[in-house]
Amino acid sequence: MTISSHGHLPIGAPIPGSSFTDLISSLGHAPAVEVPNGRDGKLEAPHGTTVLALRYEGGVVMAGDRQATEGYLVAHRHIQKVFSTDHFSAVAIAGTAGLAVEMVRLFQTELEHYEKIEGTRLSLDGKATFLSRLVRNQLPMAFQGLAVVPLFAGFDEISGVGRVFSFDVVGGRYEENDYGSTGSGSRLAKSYLRTAYQPDGTEQIAVETAVGALVAAADEDTATGGPDLIRGILPNIVAIDADGIRDVDEGLIRSAAETALGGVR
Amino acid sequence: MTPFYVAPEQLVRDKAEFARKGIARGRSIVAIEYDDGILLLAENPSLSLHKLSEVYDRIAFAGVGKYNEYETLRKAGIRQADVTGYLYSRHDVTGMGLATAFSQTLGQIFSHEQKPFEVEMLICEVGLEPTENRLFKITYDGTLYDQRQVTAIGGKSEALEEALRDGFEEGMPLRAAFELGVAAFRSAEDRDPDGWEIAVLERGNGRRTFRRIDPADLTG
Numbered sequence: 001m002t003i004s005s006h007g008h009l010p011i012g013a014p015i016p017g018s019s020f021t022d023l024i025s026s027l028g029h030a031p032a033v034e035v036p037n038g039r040d041g042k043l044e045a046p047h048g049t050t051v052l053a054l055r056y057e058g059g060v061v062m063a064g065d066r067q068a069t070e071g072y073l074v075a076h077r078h079i080q081k082v083f084s085t086d087h088f089s090a091v092a093i094a095g096t097a098g099l100a101v102e103m104v105r106l107f108q109t110e111l112e113h114y115e116k117i118e119g120t121r122l123s124l125d126g127k128a129t130f131l132s133r134l135v136r137n138q139l140p141m142a143f144q145g146l147a148v149v150p151l152f153a154g155f156d157e158i159s160g161v162g163r164v165f166s167f168d169v170v171g172g173r174y175e176e177n178d179y180g181s182t183g184s185g186s187r188l189a190k191s192y193l194r195t196a197y198q199p200d201g202t203e204q205i206a207v208e209t210a211v212g213a214l215v216a217a218a219d220e221d222t223a224t225g226g227p228d229l230i231r232g233i234l235p236n237i238v239a240i241d242a243d244g245i246r247d248v249d250e251g252l253i254r255s256a257a258e259t260a261l262g263g264v265r
Numbered sequence: 266m267t268p269f270y271v272a273p274e275q276l277v278r279d280k281a282e283f284a285r286k287g288i289a290r291g292r293s294i295v296a297i298e299y300d301d302g303i304l305l306l307a308e309n310p311s312l313s314l315h316k317l318s319e320v321y322d323r324i325a326f327a328g329v330g331k332y333n334e335y336e337t338l339r340k341a342g343i344r345q346a347d348v349t350g351y352l353y354s355r356h357d358v359t360g361m362g363l364a365t366a367f368s369q370t371l372g373q374i375f376s377h378e379q380k381p382f383e384v385e386m387l388i389c390e391v392g393l394e395p396t397e398n399r400l401f402k403i404t405y406d407g408t409l410y411d412q413r414q415v416t417a418i419g420g421k422s423e424a425l426e427e428a429l430r431d432g433f434e435e436g437m438p439l440r441a442a443f444e445l446g447v448a449a450f451r452s453a454e455d456r457d458p459d460g461w462e463i464a465v466l467e468r469g470n471g472r473r474t475f476r477r478i479d480p481a482d483l484t485g
Contacts, residue, residue, distance in 0.1 A: 009341035009370045020347055029352060105351070112473075113347045116319050117340055 020113035021106060021134070031102055034140055043144060046075035048100060049224040050185035050217040051082065051092035053153040053164045054197060055178055056206040059241030060153045060162030061248070063210035064092045065218060066233050067225025069184075074215040077225060086111040087244045089127055089154030094183030096146040103134050103148055124156040128165045128173055138173025149182045155240045162240060185217030185224035192216035203239050207248050210237060211256040212263075219264055227257035280381045283425035284405035291329040291342025291457070293419030295429060295449060296412075298398050299442040302391045302474065304465040306446040308454075309462035317464040319475035321346040321358045323391050325375040325466050329419040330405075338367060338386060355472075360390030364401035364409055372407025381405050390476050391466035395436070399467035417449075439465065443483045458478065 024030050051064035064081035082092045083104045093100035115121050131152050138148050152165040166180040182190040192213040214235050218226025227234050237248040294310040304325050307316040318326045320342050328335025375381045380450045382405055390399040400412040416424035416432050428449035450458055463478040470476055
């Protein structure tokens with residue numbers, strides 16, 4: 001089966017079901033996850049650092065710092081780690097940035113492709129299950145130190161609540177009751193969240209808590225980049241509720257960052 | 266082996282007649298440009314078997330005729346679009362590219378298969394500017410028409426197109442376009458419609474411009 005922009009369409013060929021990932025695999029275009037033979041030792045590539053998500057009454061907020069770190073150096077100050085994946089879900093990435101961004105692109109296409117082919121969206125559980133398969137596919141790379149560990153959050157249209165899922169390097173999927181975090185600063189972020197988290201807070205409180213956790217992580221984890229008001233670098237934050245996903249207003253993030261940084265001593 | 270000689274003219278004529286008969290049994294679909302995009306209006310009694318579908322960010326599909334056949338084409342179009350967009354960029358998926366691929370495919374099937382597809386289809390693309398809108402109509406034998414402003418497919422497509430052209434005005438609002446479509450159906454079919462399936466490609470809808478519309482929102 002071949003696909004070209006002006007050739008004819010794959011009508012008679014054996015066609016996989018509704019999965020885009022299976023489709024490109026059958027076409028030989030799947031992202032390579034094999035490690036070259038005879039390669040040992042670790043490859044240095046930029047790593048994304050701290051991302052987190054927390055539930056609030058009626059939805060979920062997801063946030064990420066903007067820094068990619070390579071060894072002891074800052075690789076990029078402006079990268080995006082929080083991606084909307086469809087109308088009701090988002091993925092935040094930590095680990096090897098290049099592989100993670102590609103995984104997100106595939107995941108986004110997968111969700112949209114399924115929705116168009118089937119005429120209906122995957123359930124939130126279905127999306128999380130599929131993402132864990134993508135993480136597991138990266139296992140050979142994880143053995144080389146090139147792990148990708150995403151965080152997944154979305155609004156569940158069936159139960160009407162926001163939900164958060166975290167993953168481990170082998171594709172294990174764990175639903176979080178209140179908040180989840182992954183990346184180098186995640187322990188620091190979680191210990192901040194443990195005391196600051198308000199389960200029945202509003203979206204605004206959730207945003208302020210998320211920014212506070214990122215500032216706490218950046219304060220002690222050298223790899224995590226906190227809000228930088230001088231350069232105008234602010235965390236990426238999205239909120240997802242019954243109306244869908246949207247970027248949180250930058251003014252709100254900035255004032256939350258100012259408050260959080262003011263509290264740092 | 267074919268036991269008897271059949272003249273190619275005869276073969277093509279028979280196939281075309283067969284396909285046209287199948288299409289004539291189906292209910293028609295119209296597409297009308299309006300101020301903010303393109304309206305697709307299909308007569309469709311079913312609430313779950315769609316004739317209109319999103320293909321890509323700015324591109325929609327409409328098919329009449331045999332359900333399993335246009336459904337096969339619809340899915341093939343979505344696959345082609347998503348693969349192209351994933352391998353290159355979202356900008357590289359165009360209505361023109363898809364329409365020519367459908368045309369090739371239907372032409373191939375018409376000349377090589379025993380039974381041609383009994384379908385007619387539309388590929389519509391909403392442009393950033395109204396002048397960049399594209400309406401492509403592709404018939405059972407792969408003939409590709411590049412239409413402007415209005416187009417129709419199905420058994421009564423010619424009568425429909427005539428009625429649509431008579432009432433069309435540049436920059437109509439959505440409701441007026443819908444009313445024009447309904448009036449054209451009534452004059453071409455001379456009966457009450459069996460239920461509407463409505464979708465638009467609307468410029469202001471963000472990246473994915475396709476949106477389904479509840480008929481009650483336009484008739485109320």
